[in-house]
Amino acid sequence: MSKPEDSGLERDYCAGLLSNRKLAEKYGISEGAIRKRAIKNNWVRAEKSGTQKSTQVRKTGTQKKAVRTTEEKAPRVKKNPPVAVEEIPEKSEEKNSLPPELSGLSQQQLIFAEHAGTGKTRVEAYRLAGYICTGNTAYAAASQLYRNIKVAKAVRYFRDKHQQRYSAEIDEVIHQLVSITRADPNDLSQHRRVNCRYCWGEHHLFQWRDIAEFDKASAAAAKDGKKEPEYGGLGFLDTTDPNPDCPKCSGEGSGHVFIPDTRDLDGDARWLYGGVKQTKFGIEVQSLSQEAARRDLIRLLEIRASRKNGDPVVGDEPHEDADLTDEQLHEALEELGYGRRKNQLEEKLDDS
Structure with missing residues (x-):
């Protein structure tokens, strides 16, 4: 080639x-x-x-x-660069300030009032504010500062502001406790007296549910060589009331346990319901203690009343243990079993 x-x-x-x-x-x-x-x-x-x-x-x-x-692709035609738009600075939110009637306090007094209003003791608030007195002198000075009219107003201001996050919890717990105390246990489970098989049968003979049940019993009797079962008609229902003239049960009927669908519980019964437990004897419906709920409700109302009366009174001699702080209130709720961190009530409150 x-x-x-x-x-x-x-x-x-x-x-x-x-x-x-x-x-x-x-x-x-x-x-x-x-x-x-x-x-x-x-x-x-x-x-x-x-x-x-x-x-x-x-x-x-x-x-x-x-x-x-x-x-290499052909060069692209450059577009005009976008015109820069001047960004308008956002307005800065104005900082929350004290009401006019609380003006005139020094920085240390405001710090003291804020700590006292959020649950600190007077001595703790006094020290956190930067005051230098110690021991009994610190308590006397803190009490004197606490009785100041403007400081007392500031303490109430910070206390009300701090208590807003606890008020909803207290109201929910009180509502729940009231619902538990007035709930009807029959809404959770019932023991009924219903008619027996002979109550409403013809001539008080054995009543069958339908013809299929009677035919099945007849076939079993014929197989065992027994006589045909008695026939008192059809249409037996479990939920019918007993017949007071029934010669078999003397109008007493028979006992029957009824448990409603717990998914449909509403009103007070929803708070009384504590779940179900499967045992070897059957299903056990659990409920919260109404007696314990009454005790807890009384105690919680007493705590709430003491908080309302716990504001500083100008001119009275203060006592360090006379006030119930927010932390003490929260601890009291947890001791009662109704704190936010208790999963049982938290789940119920979320489901509501």
Whole structure:
């Protein structure tokens, strides 16, 4: 096979009009030979308008790597940059300030009032405010500061503000306790006296639910060689009241336990319900203690009343243990089992 002219092959290759396969057929040479010759002589194939290809040859030692062709797209027309919009600074929220009637207090007095209003003792609030008296002197000075008219108003202000997050909890617990105390246990489970099989049967004979039940009993009796069971009619229902003239049960009927669908409990029964327990004797319906709820309700109302009467009175001799702090109230709720961190009531309150 004659060796193709390098000039003609180079011209057609660089023109890019024919593929390597067409060039191989035209010049009688393999495609691999054409690629090797293009690499050796650095031939560059022309591309269509709009794109431009460049071939790069990389060699490491004596090993030749394949030609990597990178396609460069035509440069895009740059758009005008967006006009910068001047951002309008947001208005800073005004800081909460004390009401006008509480103005005139020093920084230390405000710090003392804030700590005293959030549950700290007078001595603790006095020390946190930066005062230097210690021992009995600190208590006397803190009590004197606590009796100041403006300071007492500031303490009440901070106390009311701090108690807002506890008021909802107290109201919810009181509502729940009241619901438990007045709930009817019959809404959770009932023991009913219902009619026996003979109460409403014809001539007070055994009454069947339907013909299928009677046929099944008749077939069993025939198989055992017994006589056919007595027939007192059809239509027996479990929930019918006893017949006072029934000669079999003397109007007493028979005992029947009924448990409603607990998913449908509503009103006070929803708070009294404590869950169900599967035992070897059957299902046991659990309920919260109404007696304990009454005790807790009385105690909680006493705590709430003591808080209302716990504001500082100007001119009276203060007692360190006379006030019930928010922390003490929260601890009292937890001792009663009705704190926010108690999962049982928390789940019930969330479901409501």
